[in-house]
Structure formats: C-alpha cells, structure tokens
Amino acid sequence: xxxxxxxxxxxxxxxxxxxxxxxxxxxxxxxxxxxxxxxxxxxxxxxxxxxxxxxxxxxxxxxxxxxxxxxxxxxxxxxxxxxxxxxxxxxxxxxxxxxxxxxxxxxxxxxxxxxxxxxxxxxxxxxxxxxxxxxxxxxxxxxxxxxxxxxxxxxxxxxxxxxxxxxxxxx
Amino acid sequence: xxxxxxxxxxxxxxxxxxxxxxxxxxxxxxxxxxxxxxxxxxxxxxxxxxxxxxxxxxxxxxxxxxxxxxxxxxxxxxxxxxxxxxxxxxxxxxxxxxxxxxxxxxxxxxxxxxxxxxxxxxxxxxxxxxxxxxxxxxxxxxxxxxxxxxxxxxxxxxxxxxxxxxxxxxxxxxxxxxxxxxxxxxxxxxxxxxxxxxxxxxxxxxxxxxxxxxxxxxxxxxxxxxxxxxxxxxxxxxxxxxxxxxxxxxxxxxxxxxxxxxxxxxxxxxxxxxxxxxxxxxxxxxxxxxxxxxxxxxxxxxxxxxxxxxxxxxxxxxxxxxxxxxxxxxxxxxxxxxxxxxxxxxxxxxxxxxxxxxxxxxxxxxxxxxxxxxxxxxxxxxxxxxxxxxxxxxxxxxxxxxxxxxxxxxxxxxxxxxxxxxxxxxxxxxxxxxxxxxxxxxxxxxxxxxxxxxxxxx
Ligand code: SF4
Numbered sequence: 001x002x003x004x005x006x007x008x009x010x011x012x013x014x015x016x017x018x019x020x021x022x023x024x025x026x027x028x029x030x031x032x033x034x035x036x037x038x039x040x041x042x043x044x045x046x047x048x049x050x051x052x053x054x055x056x057x058x059x060x061x062x063x064x065x066x067x068x069x070x071x072x073x074x075x076x077x078x079x080x081x082x083x084x085x086x087x088x089x090x091x092x093x094x095x096x097x098x099x100x101x102x103x104x105x106x107x108x109x110x111x112x113x114x115x116x117x118x119x120x121x122x123x124x125x126x127x128x129x130x131x132x133x134x135x136x137x138x139x140x141x142x143x144x145x146x147x148x149x150x151x152x153x154x155x156x157x158x159x160x161x162x163x164x165x166x167x168x169x170x171x
Numbered sequence: 172x173x174x175x176x177x178x179x180x181x182x183x184x185x186x187x188x189x190x191x192x193x194x195x196x197x198x199x200x201x202x203x204x205x206x207x208x209x210x211x212x213x214x215x216x217x218x219x220x221x222x223x224x225x226x227x228x229x230x231x232x233x234x235x236x237x238x239x240x241x242x243x244x245x246x247x248x249x250x251x252x253x254x255x256x257x258x259x260x261x262x263x264x265x266x267x268x269x270x271x272x273x274x275x276x277x278x279x280x281x282x283x284x285x286x287x288x289x290x291x292x293x294x295x296x297x298x299x300x301x302x303x304x305x306x307x308x309x310x311x312x313x314x315x316x317x318x319x320x321x322x323x324x325x326x327x328x329x330x331x332x333x334x335x336x337x338x339x340x341x342x343x344x345x346x347x348x349x350x351x352x353x354x355x356x357x358x359x360x361x362x363x364x365x366x367x368x369x370x371x372x373x374x375x376x377x378x379x380x381x382x383x384x385x386x387x388x389x390x391x392x393x394x395x396x397x398x399x400x401x402x403x404x405x406x407x408x409x410x411x412x413x414x415x416x417x418x419x420x421x422x423x424x425x426x427x428x429x430x431x432x433x434x435x436x437x438x439x440x441x442x443x444x445x446x447x448x449x450x451x452x453x454x455x456x457x458x459x460x461x462x463x464x465x466x467x468x469x470x471x472x473x474x475x476x477x478x479x480x481x482x483x484x485x486x487x488x489x490x491x492x493x494x495x496x497x498x499x500x501x502x503x504x505x506x507x508x509x510x511x512x513x514x515x516x517x518x519x520x521x522x523x524x525x526x527x528x529x530x531x532x533x534x535x536x537x538x539x540x541x542x543x544x545x546x547x548x549x550x551x552x553x554x555x556x557x558x559x560x561x562x563x564x565x566x567x568x569x570x571x572x573x574x575x576x577x578x579x580x581x582x583x584x585x586x587x588x589x590x591x592x593x594x595x596x597x598x599x600x601x602x603x604x605x606x607x608x609x610x611x612x613x614x615x616x617x618x619x620x621x622x623x624x625x626x627x628x629x
C-alpha cells in the first residue's frame with residue numbers, strides 16, 4: 001500500500017487535469033457557483049439522492065460525479081446520507097407507484113429551504129415509462145421541481161452543469 | 172420433458188435448473204436448463220390456477236408471487252400469500268414474517284438508503300450484533316415493464332428492454348435482440364455479432380471495476396475505490412468514443428447494431444486495454460496484500476455451493492460458490508464459440524471469492540476484446556427483421572449473470588415479453604449468506620452480491 005500511496009504522491013496525478021479548467025462552461029459555472037452559493041448557502045450544498053424508480057443508469061452517472069475526474073466536492077457539493085441534512089433532493093426515475101410515498105416522506109424530512117432537482121429523462125417527464133399505469137409522469141407530478149436535467153442518463157458533466165444552475169436561478 | 176410434473180420432479184431432484192417462471196393472462200411458462208439445453212414449456216391455465224412449483228422448489232416462490240401480482244395467476248398450494256411486486260394502495264402495510272425469541276430486536280432499512288443506491292427494504296432481526304434473519308422486500312422500482320411491452324412496436328420495445336436495468340443495458344438489449352431474431356428467423360450480420368460482444372465485454376469490465384472498488388469502500392478502504400473509479404471512468408469514456416454513449420444504450424437493436432465502431436474506435440480500445448493491463452494488477456496486489464481489508468472480506472458472507480446450485484445462482488455469485496456456469500459457454504452463442512476464454516470458478520463462497528471472480532473476469536474480458544479487435548469481420552451492420560409471428564428465447568451472460576428474455580411477436584409488435592434478471596435467484600441467497608454475520612458486514616456482503624433492484628422489480 002505504501003508503494004501505491006507514494007506513487008500517488010510522487011508521480012504525475014492519475015487524474016486528468018480535473019474537469020478541464022480550460023473548459024469555459026465549467027469555469028463560468030464554477031464562478032457562478034462560488035458567487036451565488038456563497039450568498040445563499042455559504043460554501044456548501046448538501047444533496048440527498050433519491051431513486052424513485054430509475055433503471056439505475058442515472059445512479060451510475062451520479063456516482064461518477066465523485067470520481068477523480070469530476071470531483072464534485074471541490075465545488076462544495078456533497079452527498080449526504082440523510083434527508084435531514086439535505087438542501088437538495090436529487091431525484092431520478094419516473095416515480096413508481098411503490099416509491100411515491102417514500103419520496104414524499106423523504107421530501108418532508110428535508111428542512112426548508114430545499115430544492116428539488118429532477119435528473120434524467122424518466123424524472124423529467126417519465127421518459128420511456130411515461131405511459132405506464134405504475135408510474136407517475138415524472139417527479140413534477142409529485143413534488144415542486146426547481147431544475148430538470150435532461151439525458152438518458154445525463155452525463156456527469158450534464159449533472160454538474162444542472163446542479164450549478166440551481167444557484168444561478170435563485171435570487 | 173413435456174409435462175409439468177416431469178419438470179417439477181427434475182427441478183426438485185436437481186437434474187434441471189430453473190431459469191424462469193412467468194405468466195400471461197391464461198398461461199404459465201417455465202424455462203429450465205436441462206443437460207446444457209434451455210427447455211421452454213408453456214401451460215394453459217384457463218381458470219387462472221396452476222399447481223405451485225414454489226411449494227416444492229423454493230427458487231420459484233418469488234416468481235410465482237410476481238406472476239400472481241401481474242396476471243392474477245394463482246399458484247395453488249404456495250404457502251406465501253403475500254404480494255410481491257404490487258404494493259397496493261397502502262405500501263407501508265406489509266406483513267413481514269413473524270419472529271419470536273428472547274433478546275431479538277429488529278432493524279428496518281430502506282426503501283431510501285443512505286448511499287446512492289436503488290430502493291428496497293431490508294428487515295434485519297438481530298441478536299446483539301449478529302443477524303439472525305434478513306427479510307427482503309422488493310418491488311419499489313416496479314415500473315410495469317411487461318405491461319408496457321405488450322403491443323409495443325419493436326423499436327419502442329428494444330428501447331424499453333435497454334432500460335429495464337441500466338447497468339446491464341447491453342446485456343438486455345442483446346438478449347432482446349437475439350430473442351426477436353430467433354422469433355423471426357433473422358440472421359444478424361457477422362460484424363454486428365462481434366461488435367455486440369465487444370460492447371458486452373466493455374460493460375462487464377466497467378461494472379466489475381465499479382464493484383471491486385465499491386466493495387473495498389464498504390470495508391472502509393477508499394483508496395481502491397478511488398483508483399477503480401478512475402479506471403471505470405476511462406472505460407466509459409472509451410465506450411462513448413467507440414459507440415457514442417457511455418453506457419452504450421440503444422446501440423444494439425434487433426437485426427444488428429445501430430452504430431458502427433467509431434473510426435478511431437479500435438485504437439481507443441487498444442489504448443484502454445493497455446491502461447487496464449498496466450493499472451489494474453497493482454490494485455489487485457494492493458487488495459491482496461492489505462491485511463485489514465482481507466480481514467473483512469475473507470470468510471464473510473459465505474454462500475454454500477449446495478444453495479448456489481439449487482437456486483441456479485448466475486454470475487460471480489454462483490461462480491464464487493462452485494457453480495460452474497456461464498451462458499456464453501452453455502448453451503453458448505456467437506461469437507464466443509470462436510474465441511478463447513476461461514470461466515473462473517472458486518469454491519469458498521465468501522466476499523473475497525466474489526471479488527476474485529470479478530478480478531479474474533476482468534482479465535478474461537480484456538483478452539476477449541483484444542481477440543475480437545484482431546479478428547473483427549467487415550461488412551453490414553444491420554439487416555431488416557422478418558415480419559412473421561413467432562416466439563423467441565435468449566440467454567445472455569451479463570456482468571451479473573445470465574439474463575433471460577422470452578417474447579412472442581405478432582404483426583411486427585411484441586405480444587408478450589418476459590425478462591428475467593439474474594438477481595431473481597441471487598436476492599434470496601443474500602438472505603442466506605448474511606445469516607450469522609454481524610450487521611456491520613451487511614453492506615459488504617450486499618455489495619459483493621450487487622443484486623439489481625430495477626432488473627428484478629421490472
Ligand atoms: S433517464 Fe434513462 S438512465 Fe435514467 S433512469 Fe431513466 S431510463 Fe434509466
């Protein structure tokens with residue numbers, strides 16, 4: 001293990017120059033986040049992820065946000081285990097009948113002020129499952145949605161952009 | 172083997188393995204693996220009743236409960252009368268199995284879990300730290316896939332199939348496509364068949380890398396997770412370069428593939444294989460040489476061979492417990508009959524064995540992709556799918572195990588489609604494997620099984 005750790009310290013970082021600092025969108029978004037988030041929430045935003053019937057494709061990409069390439073936490077965004085610690089619910093899936101109650105309870109458990117982000121085609125409008133009798137047509141049918149992130153699944157960069165938008169929208 | 176009784180007898184005596192049991196409005200279907208062949212049997216049951224298989228062969232219990240929820244078919248004699256996928260109007264009212272005994276306490280977990288994972292409920296009954304019984308309750312992600320499939324045009328149905336279970340989208344799309352091709356006597360072009368296998372192996376590597384990292388992370392060893400996640404990300408980026416989608420969704424369609432390998436695809440993949448070949452072995456050494464990690468994974472969550480066989484556990488769950496089965500080999504499908512690969516099998520059945528099967532499979536998949544790149548045939552990508560009505564069944568080895576798709580087509584549409592995730596037979600085994608372990612080891616055991624909720628709940 002010592003060798004692996006040492007290599008990590010001595011060699012060029014394995015990570016690519018993390019998410020391309022030269023990418024103008026990311027730079028702007030990062031700056032926007034700093035200004036807006038600081039005003040509203042200091043430097044951090046706690047996210048509680050809720051799978052409300054996803055195929056788990058969206059979860060895979062949300063997971064990827066934590067890897068060394070995207071490193072979500074350097075933006076002050078982090079995932080928390082309890083809705084009671086959350087500022088944002090990040091919801092995926094078309095909201096199945098069987099998850100509706102759990103989603104409502106999770107929302108109720110999060111303290112105000114709180115925001116809801118619907119991530120992925122399913123969460124936005126039901127996606128391929130929109131016509132199912134076992135689903136509602138997206139998160140909007142159950143909770144007030146502040147931001148929608150399109151894509152099936154949205155890429156980590158899409159997710160990052162979407163989450164940062166939240167700060168721009170708020171006064 | 173044509174009669175119900177005969178099939179039941181063979182399942183009970185262990186000479187056949189249950190591949191699936193499913194319903195439609197007035198019929199019940201069985202698929203079994205018998206002497207290396209997949210046997211499909213359909214039985215009419217006009218009065219909506221059939222003799223329960225689950226009563227004698229427990230692996231069928233949840234499938235029978237699901238068929239009852241979905242089609243009202245009554246498995247006569249099944250002792251468990253509780254619903255499974257249909258949670259009804261009062262989702263919180265579910266009678267868990269009663270437990271009696273001194274000093275026992277219960278821990279309810281879920282459906283919303285602490286991490287970024289899918290929803291399901293676990294009810295632990297514990298004596299101090301030790302789990303006496305785990306009971307699972309699933310169905311939270313039931314989206315009504317089979318109902319949506321009925322009457323769907325092939326194109327829509329293929330998209331749905333690819334979204335039953337996102338981490339195995341390639342395996343599902345492939346199983347669906349092969350079932351359609353069998354039903355319509357369509358022969359996909361060779362290049363498509365090989366590209367499909369390349370995608371399937373990329374998917375396997377990506378998921379195994381994610382799992383190995385996540386299992387170590389659940390043993391509080393996040394260094395492995397960080398490195399595995401980097402490798403996984405490289406795989407997904409290569410997939411996006413090659414097939415224009417990180418998870419390769421909708422790339423496989425009935426009749427062939429929707430996209431060719433990108434012009435720089437072969438080069439990208441070779442670079443990726445090189446990366447995995449050089450970066451992964453040091454991580455494997457790290458895993459193997461870290462005593463604190465081994466202390467958590469060795470001997471934890473043991474699944475006995477006998478149970479793995481009886482339940483026909485697929486994938487790393489079965490192969491880590493001595494069940495030597497891989498759908499790429501038995502019954503087998505192209506192009507794997509033209510490729511060389513090993514199917515690693517271990518017998519310890521613990522978390523460590525499930526990690527090692529994944530590690531070895533990553534190496535095998537890397538080699539497979541290399542072989543395929545060297546011999547990739549040229550030519551067409553897709554042929555038109557025949558319009559005749561018919562039935563088709565396909566078994567595909569996804570990263571998690573064998574995915575089964577059965578369907579019946581008429582007038583160019585899906586009349587009925589059933590998809591069975593390997594998790595159906597792995598979830599119940601998790602309940603068995605955790606018994607006698609401490610609660611704190613559950614995340615580790617659970618992750619080492621990594622059963623699918625979406626694939627199971629449909
Ligand atoms: S949007 Fe796509 S990836 Fe996300 S849950 Fe829906 S089908 Fe799966």
